[in-house]
Amino acid sequence: MKDAELQVLVEQISIESFGKPFRHKATFNPRLRSTGGRYLLGTHNIEINRKYLDQLGETELIGIIKHELCHYHLHLEGKGYQHRDPEFKFLLKKVGAPRFCNQLPDVKKKRTVKKILLYKCSNCNLSFQRKRSINTSKYVCGICKGKLVKVKEIQIG
Structure with a gap:
């Protein structure tokens, strides 16, 4: 999947799940390591970690996109868009988005001695x-x- 296909997928999920258009850019960011994606407050763009698509599949990717779109739409509406806000938690449940993404299989937990x-x-x-x-x-x-x-x-x- 390329960035253009990701953009189309994000726009499609935004209309289907939220009933609102996504008017900014969605891209894969190869520098993301420990997170599935992120919503950028300044530019309103969404960045996604490609490893989640490669290792966990498209269903995990769709969950990450829904999660980031919750941040996106709530922020643009001036509502609570952070993880701790009740509006954010309610919208996550409403659209069926996960609060946290699953851990990648290739990332081994550091065993502290x-x-x-x-x-x-x-x-x-x-x-x-x-x-x-x-x-x-x-x-x-x-x-x-x-x-x-x-x-x-x-x-x-």
Whole structure:
């Protein structure tokens, strides 16, 4: 699907679902990564992530278009167009648009490995743990001003 075909599809969905024309531009934006599409407040244009069409199909694309058209029509009418606004939520339900798009299959969730660092004072044997590392050549024990030594690092998750 090219930008011209997307433009026709958006105009068609706007008339069928909203009963109002779409008078601006709809294009694919290859720079979009974590979102299915976006409505630009300044230009009133709609940008769509092509990956959603390629990986999840046309039904997901139509849902994204309906979602962005909800932003579009409500903004032009001067009503609440943000996700938290009741007018937006009502219009989403009315036209059958999803509030959020599905996650792309090729995007893997980052598995965060947390670490805990254990430190000990070489003078008074005070031990403590931190999430962030300490520059042991710069900082000293807060109790006795002794030298800090990194004991070990524990990986969690």
